[in-house]
Each structure stands twice: as C-alpha cells, then as structure tokens.
Amino acid sequence: MTLPLNPALAATFIPPVMEARRWLSETTLPEGLALLNLSQAAPVEPPPAAMRAAMARAIEEDPAIHLYSPVLGNPELRAALAQRISTLYGGTVTADQVALTSGCNQAFCAAVATLAGPGDEVILPQPWYFNHQMWLTMQGVKTVPLATGADLLPSLEDCAALITARSKAIVLVTPNNPGGVEYPPALIRGFAELAARHGLALIVDETYRDFHSQEGPPHGLFADPGWDEVLVHLYSFSKAYRMTGHRVGAIATNAAHLAQIEKFLDTVTICVSGPGQFGALWGLENLGDWLAGERLEILRRRAAMVTGFAGLEGWELKGCGAYFAYANHPFDAPAPEVARRLLREAGVLMLPGTMFRPQGDPYGNPLGAREMRIAFANADTTEITDLMRRLAALGPR
Template sequence: MRLNTRTLDVVDSPITATLQLLDRRRDDRELLNLAQAAPPYGPAAEVVEHVQAVAETFEGSTYTPVPGLPHLREAFAAELARDYGGHVGPQNVLVTAGCNQAFCLLMSTLAEPGDEVILPLPFYFNHDMWLRLAGIRPVYLEPGDGLVPSPETARGLITPRTRAIVLVTPGNPTGLTLDPATIASFADLARERDVALVLDETYRSFRDTDSAPHDQLARPDWGEHVVSLHSFSKDLAIPGFRVGAIVAAEAVLREVAKLMDCVAVCAPRPGQEAAWAGLTKAQAWRAERSAELAAQRAAFTAAMANSPGGFDLLSSGAYFAWVRHPFAGRATEDVVADLLVEQSMLVMPGDAFAPGDRGAMRFSVSNVDPGQVDEIVARLAEAGR
C-alpha cells in the first residue's frame, strides 16, 4: 500500500531512538537514565483515592463532554485566574489527552498545509515533528544571548503565511524560563502582525518563583492573539493518564472541539478526574514535589559549576539542563552513545532539538536522585579525560 510521504520523510521520535541505545550498554555500573523526562514518583494519595472511587461508578467509564469535565474546567480556570491575575473562565478551557495533543489540535486549527509557524531553537522535537507531518513549515528562530529568543529577530521571519509563534517556557530542552517582559514583547508582535502567540507552559509549576509566569491573561483582550497550552502529567505525576488543556478564546476552542470530537471524542475520563483531584485536593503535595525538584536542580547546577570533564552547563530550569560537551568536531550522537557504553549514562543528543549539530545535550534533571549528583559529575569527568 502507499503511505503518506510526509510521514515517511519525518524521522522517528528521538526518545525512541535514544532508548534503543540501551541495547549497546556494556558498563555494569548503575544506569543513570537522564533521557526521557518523567516524574520519579507516583501521584498523590488523594488523586489515587478519587480515581478509584470514580472507577467504581457507572459514570466512571462514560464519555465526558468534548471540551472536558465541567468541574475540571472550572477548577483549572479558577487556578489560572488566581495565578495569572487573569480573565479566564471555564469557557476558555478545553481538556485534551496530554499537551502534545493540545499542540497538534491547535496547530490544525490555526494553520493549513503550506502555512508557517515560527519555532525558537532549540525546539521541543514533537512540535517540529507535528508541523512537518501536517505540511506546515516550521521557521526556525535562532537563539539570542543566553538562549533567549529575540522578538525583533522573529519580526524578520514573519511572512504572509505565518500563522503562529511558539514559545515553550520553562523550556524543553533548555529549562530556560522566559521573563514576563520577553513574553509581553512577543505578544505585542503577535498583535501587531495578527498572528497567534502560542505559549507551551507544561512546566509552569517548576519555576524558581511564585510570581505570575506572565501578565498576558490579565489583558481583557488576551484571547484575540494568545493561546496557552498546559499539561497535568508532570505537575501531578500522571503522565500515563494523558491529560492536558488548551486555554484560548471561545471562538478558537469551538473549532478545536470539532477536531477533538473526531480524534478522541474527549480526553480519558480517569485522567480528567485525576487532574481535578490534583488541582483541588493535592495543593500541598504539589508544592512539596516542586520544592524537591528545585533542590535537585540546584544541587546539579552547583555540581556542574566547575565543568567536570569539560562539560559546560549552558542553562537549567524546570525538568532540564542543557549541557555542551567538550569534543569539538565529534558528532553529538556519538558522544551520547559513548556516555552510555562507557559511563552507563543516558542523555538526549541536542540535534534532536534543532537542525544540525550544536554540540549540546539535554539532561533530564527530574531523573537525578540527590544522592547521584556526585556520581554524575564523576562519570562526566571520567568521560572528558
């Protein structure tokens, strides 16, 4: 049979390719798996108890409304209104089966084949994959100083076919958290050029501040050009439940709902109930987990200060650290393979997040047990000899 040529032209998920390297592991030391980012713990007891209770009812196995459970949409809108000082109501929330689905449905709502979407580098690889699978051209925005994307540089990339600018903050893969002023400048550009500013805020609960991530949702007209994407997977430790959300104007969500109805009808009810329980019953648990990760990140950052083995920490935040290796001229894929084979350490090659090889790698700091930090540094020092 004939297959879609766009699918054939897109490489497999970099996560899949990286995990396949495990077959080549020879070092018998404990594996330090810093590749795929996932919570190293299960959900709060309150979440488990609620999902179990719902599962015992008839309603627990039925469809939900296409936009999601009303009580979840209400609870999440209330949290966003509180945390952002924003004008957000349940009518602005559509629940999806994870944030990846949120991005895919939104892009299919905003753009058609041949249109363009601006992605700052390094990008989150599934964003780039989906755009190319959908026939939408990703336009790459090179990073500025400190890896911060420049609105002025983005201005020069906008064409009549541009439909959106995407920002991921805190970033995947860099961990970089954009300040509200930078986000505001991008929002102003989006309004000026009548394109969408899409903010992927999957890791918003793992920032180093309790202040609002940005002030865009506080604008009465925010829905005209701003869309915010969210995930409950990391925040509530429920990645397998597959639940995320699109926060947008009602007119946008009305079109997204048409796609949602065809793709999945609705996000899985157990995931939606888990998200509601986490939002309303596990606030203290969420804060504790965020504080634990902050401590892990701080320990890793401090340990990398002297560039063990010549490995330089370029940025860190949320779940991630972005590290440059010392082997100029060597393919990063080979460096990653050597770290696994010789040091029993698995990380993601940076060329999974940008065209070309820039000599960088992604470390998932969420996977770092505090007791492993010294061992990570020791193995990097050994690798750099």
C-alpha cells in the same frame, strides 16, 4: 506489495526517545555502574497514594466515569482550571475559554490544526521540543527556525524578520524543553505584542509551569482583558500530578477558537479519559501543598545541577530549570557520538542536541553538535552527584 505512504509522515524523523531506547538495547553498560537514564522528562513514580485511592473509589462507584464526557472536557474541571489560572496569573479566565485534551501534546496538535494548513508557517525557537516540529512536518506546515542566543532566549527582532504572509503562529515553551530556561515576563509580553501586530497567534506551552523557580505569575498576559485574542495557552497535568499515562492536558483561548478545536478533538479522541479528568480535578482541589513540595524538590535538584556543572571541567551549562539542563559537551565529536559514548563508558543516557534542531549533518551544525540535553527531574541529588563524578571521569577529551 508496499502500502502507500503519506509523504509528510515519511519526511518526519523517528521519535528521539524511541531511538534512545534502541541505543539501550544495543549497548552493554560499563560493569559496576547502574544506568542513569536522563533521556526523558516524564515522572517515573505514580501519583500520590491519596489521589490513587480517590480515583479507585471513583472508578468503582461512579458509572459516568466510564462514559464519553463532553468533547471539550467535564465542566467541573474546566471551571476549576479556569479559576486556577485566574488566581495564579491575576487575570480573568472563564470555563468557556478552557478545553481539556488528551495530554499537552494533543493540545499543541489541536492548536496548530486550527491555525495553520499545508504551506503555512509556524515560527519555532530552536532548540525546540521535537514533537512540536514533528507535528508541523506531519501537517505540511513549514517550521521556521528562530535562532536563540547563548542564553537560549529568542530575540524579538530576529523573530520579526521571519514573519511572512504565510506566518500563522509563534510558539514559546517556558520553562523551556529542551533548554531549561525560563522566559522573562517582559520577553513573553514582547512576543504577544509582536504577534498581535501581525495578526498571529502566540502559542505558549507551560507544561512545566508548576516548577518555575520564581515566585508569582510567570507572565502577565492573562491580566490583559483581551488576552484570548492572541494567546493560546497550553498546560499539562501529567508532570504536576505524575499522571502521564492518563493523558490530561488543556488549552486556554477564546470560545470561538475552541469551537474549531472541538471539531479536531471529536474526530481524534472524542474526549479525555474519565479517570484522568477525575484525577486532575482531585489534584487541583486537594494537592496544593503536595505540589508545592514537589516544586521545592525539583528546585533542589536544579541547584545541584548548577553547582555540579560549575565544577566540571570542559562542560558549559547553557540553561537549567524545571526538568532540564542543556549543556555544551567538551569532546571532539558530534553530539550523537558523544551520547553513545556516555552510555557505553559512563552508563549515562542523555539526548544529543542535534535531536532538537533542524535535521542535517551534525558536523555541519556547530551548535547542535556540541549540545546535550539532560532530563534530571528523575535523578535525586545523590544521583546528580554521581552523574558529575561519571562525567568528570571521562575528562574533557
């Protein structure tokens, strides 16, 4: 007997990273070349030793770390993150405007679950982070694609034209996954004002905020006294402190909205893991200098990518920042075929742009069919130089 299947789940595509892992199992790598895995933007190294030691002591000595925490998170961590946001952005954020979630993906899911229902619409710039689009599909919420220009930045005018009576939210990711671009502060403010005029939420996912190339606050929205009437801010500790497996993310919005989010979190996970919350708080309190060094290393790798693509025949770099580069490939084939060829002939695993755009025939999607996303954060500058050699050896054919 075949079990019943929720049609919304059936309509949701297979997770792209899982598909890429299947390619690995099916492909024989070229002899003499080690795999360059540039498919996923998750740190592969553990948190710094001092954090691990502090977490180990807490696990051993603090019985409360193994119990349920408050659904919206431990008060100490909520207060510390609120202070961090206030300091960084030059605004006022209080602990009751912050909640902890099991990773930033859950923060997005919780935000959408409280803002939109089946048949409602959420505007998503494309290329998009595929898990965002997957969750909207699972919930029966219509994804409204917002085109971006050659610079991968969305237009306020184009977005305004997409707003309908069913619209509930606009989503921005900056620094962007998959595009790598950093949205200018004036553009972010423009979207906040557009959302406010139409009674929509502006969801801003800043998972990669700690690796922004510019000094100072990435935008000024938190400096507005009424920021929480429009902004739903998402953050992740996973990338900053290399603690992806501990699943600690966060939402900042108004307290009334968090009361609704609490219903979602209590039903899905009840609370964030105790060791993860301890590690996030310890990181906020002790790893400022270490994180600044991590940022500088990512910026060095970003510079190596920009320099490398500038000398690479046929490739066109569209965006590069934080963990990602996004480029047009030079081959006469759709991006999924190019991805398989790169793995088979160059030992390089990257994801095709068709995974970050509306589904369909890649030949009928001229943008996605020419695009590749390169998650370079785990490749040091020596490996990035090697990447450029491998791509050059394939030529522009």
